Amino acid sequence: MSESQDNVTGMEAPIYLQYNFTAGRAPTRFLTRIKQGVLTGQRCPQCANVYIPPRGSCPACGIATEEEVVLPDKATVQSFTIVAIPIPNNPIKPPFVIANLVLDGANISFIHLMSECENADVHIGQRVQALWKPEAEWTYAMDNIRYFRPIDEPDVPVDMIGKVPVTGPATNPGRAE
Amino acid sequence: MREIAVVAFHQSDCLAQAGVANEVELIMPQLRAVFDQVNLTNAQDVDFVCSGSCDYLQGAAFAFVAGVDALGAVPPIKESHVEMDAAWALYESILKIRMGQAESALIYGFAKSSPGELPIVLSQQLDPYYLAPLWVDTISLAAMQARLMLDQGIIAERDMAAVVSRSRRNAMSNPHAQLHGELSVEAILGEETLVSPLRRADCAPIADGAAAMIICTVEKAKAWGVPYALISGIDHRIETHNLGMRDLTDSPSTRQAAQAAGMDRGAVDIAELYAPFSHQECLLVRALGLKDETAINPSGGVLAGNLMMASGLSRVGEVFQRIIAGEASRGIAHATSGPCLQHNLVAVLESA
Numbered sequence: 089m090s091e092s093q094d095n096v097t098g099m100e101a102p103i104y105l106q107y108n109f110t111a112g113r114a115p116t117r118f119l120t121r122i123k124q125g126v127l128t129g130q131r132c133p134q135c136a137n138v139y140i141p142p143r144g145s146c147p148a149c150g151i152a153t154e155e156e157v158v159l160p161d162k163a164t165v166q167s168f169t170i171v172a173i174p175i176p177n178n179p180i181k182p183p184f185v186i187a188n189l190v191l192d193g194a195n196i197s198f199i200h201l202m203s204e205c206e207n208a209d210v211h212i213g214q215r216v217q218a219l220w221k222p223e224a225e226w227t228y229a230m231d232n233i234r235y236f237r238p239i240d241e242p243d244v245p246v247d248m249i250g251k252v253p254v255t256g257p258a259t260n261p262g263r264a265e
Numbered sequence: 266m267r268e269i270a271v272v273a274f275h276q277s278d279c280l281a282q283a284g285v286a287n288e289v290e291l292i293m294p295q296l297r298a299v300f301d302q303v304n305l306t307n308a309q310d311v312d313f314v315c316s317g318s319c320d321y322l323q324g325a326a327f328a329f330v331a332g333v334d335a336l337g338a339v340p341p342i343k344e345s346h347v348e349m350d351a352a353w354a355l356y357e358s359i360l361k362i363r364m365g366q367a368e369s370a371l372i373y374g375f376a377k378s379s380p381g382e383l384p385i386v387l388s389q390q391l392d393p394y395y396l397a398p399l400w401v402d403t404i405s406l407a408a409m410q411a412r413l414m415l416d417q418g419i420i421a422e423r424d425m426a427a428v429v430s431r432s433r434r435n436a437m438s439n440p441h442a443q444l445h446g447e448l449s450v451e452a453i454l455g456e457e458t459l460v461s462p463l464r465r466a467d468c469a470p471i472a473d474g475a476a477a478m479i480i481c482t483v484e485k486a487k488a489w490g491v492p493y494a495l496i497s498g499i500d501h502r503i504e505t506h507n508l509g510m511r512d513l514t515d516s517p518s519t520r521q522a523a524q525a526a527g528m529d530r531g532a533v534d535i536a537e538l539y540a541p542f543s544h545q546e547c548l549l550v551r552a553l554g555l556k557d558e559t560a561i562n563p564s565g566g567v568l569a570g571n572l573m574m575a576s577g578l579s580r581v582g583e584v585f586q587r588i589i590a591g592e593a594s595r596g597i598a599h600a601t602s603g604p605c606l607q608h609n610l611v612a613v614l615e616s617a
Contacts, residue, residue: 101398103389107324107380112287143334144290150307150337152293 114144117156119228125220129194131155137195141230160254161218163189163236164244166197170207185210189236193254200230204237213243269359270486270493271614273302274582276476279443279570282379283473288318288328292335292375295477299371303479303489307337311479312367314344315358316374317351318574321386323377332375343367350374350539351476352577352600352610356499358480368485374575375475383471383573391604392506403541404468406604408460410513411544415462419514419551422462425543426453429466429568432543436565443470443570469541469571476575478582483617494588494614496581498526501600501610508605516552519599519609523553526597526611533559534593537580539601541567548606549599563587577601577610584614 111119114130118141121128129140130153137146138157146153168187185202187210202210204219216236226232244252275298283291300307308314314336318329325331329346336342347353351374358370378386384402391397414420427450436445448466456464486493502518502525504511523529536559540546546568550561562568564583567576577600584596594616602608 099394101393103397105321105324105381105386105389109324109380110285110287113285113290115287116285143331144287145293145334146337147334148337148339150293150296150309150335152290152297 112144114142114153118142122230122232123226123228125223125226125232127159127161127191129157129159129191131157138193139196140191140194141198157193159191159193161191161220161233162239162241163191163216163218164249164252165202165210165212165214165216166190166249167212168202168210170210183207187216187236189216190250190252192252195250197250198230200233201235202237203235209238211243213246213249215239215241215244267363267365268483269362269480269496270483270617271478271480271496271581271585272486272489272491272493273299273479274477274585275299275302276441276572276575276579276582277474278441279470279472279474279572281443281470281472283377286377286473288323288325288332288375288377289335291377291473291475292332292373292477295373295475296335296371299477299479303491305479308342308371309337309340311369311371311481312343313358313361313370314342315346315351315354315361315370315372316344317347317349317354317372317578318375319348321381321389322383322573323380332373336371350574350577350600350602351478352581352598352612353501353602355478355480355578355581355612356501356610359496359499362480362482369479369481371477371479372578373475373477374572374578376573376575377473378471378573379473387604396508403604404460404463406508407468407542407545408463410548410605411462411467411542414514414544414548417514420544420547422454423450424547425467426450428540428543428546429453432562432565432568435563436569439564439569441474441570442565443472445565445569463542463544466568467543469567472570472572474572474575476572476579476582478578478585492589493617494585495617496612497615498528498613499610500525501608503603503608506603506607511605511607513605514548516548516606516609519549519601519606519611520552520554522609522611523597526613528553528597528611528613530613531595531615533595533597535560535563535584535587535596536599537562537564537566537583537596538599539567539577539580541571541601543568545606553597560593563592581612581614584612588614588616
């Protein structure tokens, strides 16, 4: 076989598979409630840690979580980064802040955006609160909260982050049941 | 060589649709059940954890990583995963113990097959250049295999129907089965074919669920003070992915695995065979040379309920439970993977 031929460097073989995806029992509960403007975590019956968003288990103890805990939308900055590169197809213009936040009454952080702040002033222990989208835009999504913004409260000491109890009435815009 | 003991097993019901439950929610009840059988708290109490699953089935990327949330992995644990049936996670765990790197291991397998079109999803495990782009589904491939066996007179359609009828009858005493009840050979033969020559009843139903097992050294089993069965041998062999090069009417890989696992070193009271299609049970019985004294699939087998990525482990679990219950003293468990029984594992279990 001396016939010359081109190298085959690619072939079209598109894969399309359809699924009836479900979020899981605990995430379904969380998403249903965040559509109502309510942040709902779950408490571990063993170690009492509160997880939000919940996945139906305590990953530390390896046991199922059932008890639901409604949390306020105030949080503490556990860590943060200032992003200087644009995210493709994302309307947020750099530099912007991505932060690890722990809601009051919760024990683990989740990641969200921070805004309405001087990026240079953002710091660990800083107190923040959610800015929600208008109620008409709420859906089954974390970005019902547009971002978190600083509030005028004293910083939380580093060793207390993730241990802040819920104090005062929850200031969620939504209705607790 | 260190002897391996099975000390706990549990599987979920085979549900046609597990609803909104995610992988963690499917796994946790099974883990709790096996921990309770041995009086363990969580995965911190075993030396090694290995799971089997396939994210393609439910279309959830990294579902197998999310599954770790069910374990209690704080502080960190030794954990591994196979993108295969959990019977191969068992194999890895046995190696780990035999190498002296662990005394005990937790194994689990899980799948939600209902969200996708399982036979189509499985077509994407085929050769990516020639077969996957054709979307040849698993039922069609099995049907061609059945056609070969029928045409050569190795089996008759009545033999396939008899497998289904016995599966449904045996499954009446299996609380986790999805399909069970009296179904006569005549009634089955009266059904329309789904993918000729296969009828719907010749094909394992699609199910969601999970299964878990704990194994350990014999010394550990004695220390825990729980009943156990021995895995005296385990082996697996794979055939070429090129279906045209295989003799689809035989399963030399199963036969080799059984020989290597030591199946012939004693009587075989029961055999739990992972045959997702009725003709494949006939094929496996022939390939293994099983005789009338061996009870085939007393659980009903996977024709009565098929937990993808867990059914192979469940075959081992079924044999374990019958040995513990004194219903058998020696048996074999078989697991399979790939189209038309491409990859096969055989484990031999014996009473202690």
